[in-house]
Amino acid sequence: MSQTPPLSSAAVGGAGPERSSAPPRQSTGRPSGQSASGRPAWRRSGRSAARAGENRVGWLFAAPAVAVMVIFILVPVGMALWVSFLEWNGQSSPFTGNYTFVGFDNYTRLLTTEGLLQRDFMTSVRNTMYYVLLWVPLVTVLSFGLALVVNQRVLKGRSFFRTVFYFPSVTSSVAISITFLFLFQGSGVVNTILGWFGVDGPQWFTDSRGLIHLLFSALGMDSPPGFLKDNSLGGLSLWDWLSGPSVAMCTIIALTVWTTSGMFMLFFLAGLQNIPVEIEEAAEVDGATPWQRFRSVTLPLMRRSITLVVTLALIGSWQVFDQVYIMSQGSPAKTTLTPAYLSYTRSFGDGQFGVGAAVAFVLFAIIVVLTVIQRWFSRERDA
Amino acid sequence: MRPRRLLPALMSAVVLAGCGSGFDDEPxxxxxxxxxxxxxxxxxxxxxxxxxxxxxxxxxxxxxxxxxxxxxxxxxxxxxxxxxxxxxxxxxxxxxxxxxxxxxxxxxxxxxxxxxxxxxxxxxxxxxxxxxxxxxxxxxHALVINVDMWEAAGLTEDDIPTTWEELTEVATRLTNEDHIGLAFTGDYNPVGTFMLAGGGWFLNEDNTAVTADTPENLATLEYLNTNIQAGIFAFATSIDTGWGGEAFGTGAAAMTVEGPWIIGALNNDFPDINWRVVEMPAGPGGQGTTxxxxxxxxxxxxxxxxxxxxxxxxxxxxxxxxxxxxxxxxxxxxxxxxxxxxxxxxxxxxxxxxxxxxxGPVPVVGFDSVLADFNTGLEAMVAGGATPQEVLAQLQRNGEEVLTQ
Missing domain, CATH: 3.40.190.10 (Periplasmic binding protein-like II)
Structure with a gap:
């Protein structure tokens, strides 16, 4: 959270002040040449003493933040990396105490050695994969929709709705998780309401059936075709990989979509408010329908906001922990097990802190790779 | 939700603990x-x-x-x-x-x-x-009985089950459309108690070898599974409750297998239930409990x-x-x-x-994940997705993996 405000002001509004003051520009063009080459002359006139002094002062001002970054992020990450190469039980110092250096053993056990650990890890990756596939689009579309609604100039009680939509984001995730547990009980509110429409709701938190498996069985295919069952990838059969998110996982997805959409709505709102009114008016004068205005004016101008939200959502979704810890502990049938939760249970449950740290670093690698891919897809293509 | 930043959180915990005291303080x-x-x-x-x-x-x-x-x-x-x-x-x-x-x-x-x-x-x-x-x-673990349901089913003091056959019998008589005969938490703890009575256990006497895949344990799981499929036993989660005590307290089950902690829960949350506790019935391996x-x-x-x-x-x-x-x-x-x-x-x-x-419970380091996986296997067994044989074979493999590490 702490890192979002600077990010949002930098990325959401594109070029920031230039954008709002400049006359309407091409939607996806980069800030025009002015800012790249338009530095005042005195800045370019060699490295003066003043410049060096500026540098020192700059570092001085940045020092507290840099120190906090180093102490609380860089050093711990480095220590964790070290721990991931150890067999260490967490009861002594990982530098001078009782440990065995095992090199990449933890990583190979996780990724290539057949066994419970590999199966658990692959299961957690599968679960999160489906979580990402459902959650990221859902939360993006919903928060965009909410932002459009509360951005309307004619809406009465705008600030009321903004507060209401943002509220779940500032409420304790523990309290919300427990409320959801009650709502989605077999005899809970949700199933009661479904019952009014003659729908017999499932046992939300104990239903381990995957959505894709359910779809297959609805189509009359109850047992998996042989080639799916017999071939496996990373210790899980292809049939297991293709399960889809379980009903229980869908409940968690519903919860997190609801709680996070408010936060992402704010990012979109900031983006929407950076779109100059003149552009929309011009489009209106030109006779564009509301849909055309949205499709050809708003969406292209919101590109950077969308990239930001999708990136943050992608990163966040691989780190789901709270909800699983409180609501399901990975059950039913491990369909809500996530890498973050696996790392926790392996470390604090089994006392294998090395394995737990290795999970965290593989998770880190996955996130980096996916973010790079996503950045590549949404890069601004200059003609 | 704020997606938890696991990595920094976990690691700053380590470093904080370290900074607070220095790593190698002499007592x-x-x-x-x-x-x-x-x-x-x-x-x-x-x-x-x-x-x-x-x-x-x-x-x-x-x-x-x-x-x-x-x-x-x-x-x-x-x-x-x-x-x-x-x-x-x-x-x-x-x-x-x-x-x-x-x-x-x-x-x-x-x-x-x-x-x-x-x-x-x-x-x-x-x-x-x-x-x-x-x-x-x-x-x-002991057998907790709902006295009102017991009497309503026409059962008396003489019917208190002392063997698994008698347990099946009373569970059958206690099952009706309102409640099931026996429900317990569907994890390795109550199932382990049954395994002990069946003459088996997860490990051998001195905890050096895994003894999961044995005829005794197979008989135990088959006994449980048969009665579960027959609808007279159930795991608590299958009847929409969180644990055995809740299944019992809400009246969804006439009997449960729990420890003394259930007393506080019953007194606080379900004071109207009329209950009594008897020892676990003996299985083929005699009496046993965790x-x-x-x-x-x-x-x-x-x-x-x-x-x-x-x-x-x-x-x-x-x-x-x-x-x-x-x-x-x-x-x-x-x-x-x-x-x-x-x-x-x-x-x-x-x-x-x-x-x-x-x-006592399994004391082997690193067995947490193995037992958690066994829970998953039990779920699958009850749902019909795995046979008792497969569940035990997997438990045996996972357990050996930990012991040989």
């Missing part, structure tokens, strides 16, 4: 003790504080009692940072981890009459032939072993154990108090009696 000689407890609630915390206070007044040493939010995690952080509490609750599953890691101070033989503690309990806390940690209380306990661990690098042992000696004395039993229903771990329990707390007698033929 300092201190006149103060800290006691960390995983309390079940207000009553237990108050009782421990009072008992500690009585000792403090006598010894002149001040003691701080810290009720932990998450005992395992907080203990782990304390040890990793080199600054653990002096005295703490410790369960058998974690005991082995800390004993192997050299984090515990073995003091068992310094306790007055230490042979008075039940042997099954002492076994759980003995490592390398030494009693490291003395048990403070215990609970076993015993759960905690002990008072003393940290190897505590600054004041002598005072810590003296405090523990006070806390496990017969008088203090009686005080705990009266305050929050903890069953005393000293066998000399058995008859006192039977007369003071007759409703607890069955829980207490089980300790004579009980066995």
């Amino acid at each position: 300092e000689q201190t006149d103060e003790l800290t006691v960390m407890i995983g309390s079940s609630g207000e009553a237990e915390t108050a009782a421990v504080e009072a008992a500690v206070q009585r000792w403090s007044e006598e010894s002149g040493i001040s003691v701080e009692v810290i009720p932990a939010q998450d005992l395992n995690q907080q203990l782990g952080q304390g040890f990793a940072g080199g600054n653990p509490p002096d005295i703490f609750y410790l369960g058998p599953d974690r005991f082995r981890q800390y004993a192997e890691g050299g984090s515990l101070y073995p003091y068992g033989d310094q306790i007055t009459d230490y042979e008075d503690f039940y042997p099954a309990l002492r076994d759980s806390y003995t490592y390398d032939g030494e009693l490291y940690c003395v048990p403070k209380d215990f609970g076993t 015993v759960f306990s905690n002990c008072w661990g003393i940290a190897a690098n505590s600054g004041n072993h002598e005072a810590a042992v003296d405090l523990v000696d006070h806390l496990v004395s017969p008088e203090e154990q009686q005080a705990f039993a009266e305050a929050f229903g903890a069953l005393p771990s000293r066998s000399s108090l058995e008859s006192w329990v039977a007369s003071e707390f007759p409703e607890q007698a069955a829980f207490s009696a089980g300790v004579r033929y009980a066995r």
Whole structure:
């Protein structure tokens, strides 16, 4: 959270002040040449003493933040990396105490050695994969929709709705998780309401059936075709990989979509408010329908906001922990097990802190790779 | 939700603990003790504080009692940072981890009459032939019966099941459209209790080999599965409840398998239920049940072993154990108090009696994940996705993997 405000002001509004003051520009063009080459002359006139002094002062001002970054992020990450190469039980110092250096053993056990650990890890990756596939689009579309609604100039009680939509984001995730547990009980509110429409709701938190498996069985295919069952990838059969998110996982997805959409709505709102009114008016004068205005004016101008939200959502979704810890502990049938939760249970449950740290670093690698891919897809293509 | 930044969070915990105290502090000689407890609630915390206070007044040493939010995690952080509490609750599953890691101070033989503690309990806390940690209380699994449903089904005192066949029979008679005969938490604990009665267990006698895939265990799982598929037994989660106590308390089940902790839950949440407790019926392997306990661990690098042992000696004395039993229903771990329990707390007698033929939970380090996987297997078995044979084979493989590491 702490890192979002600077990010949002930098990325959401594109070029920031230039954008709002400049006359309407091409939607996806980069800030025009002015800012790249338009530095005042005195800045370019060699490295003066003043410049060096500026540098020192700059570092001085940045020092507290840099120190906090180093102490609380860089050093711990480095220590964790070290721990991931150890067999260490967490009861002594990982530098001078009782440990065995095992090199990449933890990583190979996780990724290539057949066994419970590999199966658990692959299961957690599968679960999160489906979580990402459902959650990221859902939360993006919903928060965009909410932002459009509360951005309307004619809406009465705008600030009321903004507060209401943002509220779940500032409420304790523990309290919300427990409320959801009650709502989605077999005899809970949700199933009661479904019952009014003659729908017999499932046992939300104990239903381990995957959505894709359910779809297959609805189509009359109850047992998996042989080639799916017999071939496996990373210790899980292809049939297991293709399960889809379980009903229980869908409940968690519903919860997190609801709680996070408010936060992402704010990012979109900031983006929407950076779109100059003149552009929309011009489009209106030109006779564009509301849909055309949205499709050809708003969406292209919101590109950077969308990239930001999708990136943050992608990163966040691989780190789901709270909800699983409180609501399901990975059950039913491990369909809500996530890498973050696996790392926790392996470390604090089994006392294998090395394995737990290795999970965290593989998770880190996955996130980096996916973010790079996503950045590549949404890069601004200059003609 | 704010997606948790796991990596920084986990690691800053490590570094914070480190910065706070320095990694390799030599134990300092201190006149103060800290006691960390995983309390079940207000009553237990108050009782421990009072008992500690009585000792403090006598010894002149001040003691701080810290009720932990998450005992395992907080203990782990304390040890990793080199600054653990002096005295703490410790369960058998974690005991082995800390004993192997050299984090515990073995003091068992310094306790007055230490042979008075039940042997099954002492076994759980003995490592390398030494009693490291003395048990403070215990609970076993027993059969809890809803008396009203029992009588409504026309059952009498003579029908109390003593064998698995009789258990099947009464469960059948107790099952109707409103409730099921027997429901229990669908995990390795109650199932383990059945496995013991079936003459099997997860590990061999000295915990050196996995004995999951045996004819005895197969017979046990088949017994359970047959009755579950017949609709007279059920896992609590299959009937929309969280655990056996809830299934029993809400009236969804006429019987359950639980430990003495169910008494508090029934009194608080379901006071209208009319219940009684009997010992577990015997299986093909005789009577068997799992015993759960905690002990008072003393940290190897505590600054004041002598005072810590003296405090523990006070806390496990017969008088203090009686005080705990009266305050929050903890069953005393000293066998000399058995008859006192039977007369003071007759409703607890069955829980207490089980300790004579009980066995403690699996003490092997790293078995958590194996047992969690077994739970998943049990779920699959009940849902028809796996046979008992497959579940046990997988348990055997996973367990061997841990033991051979």
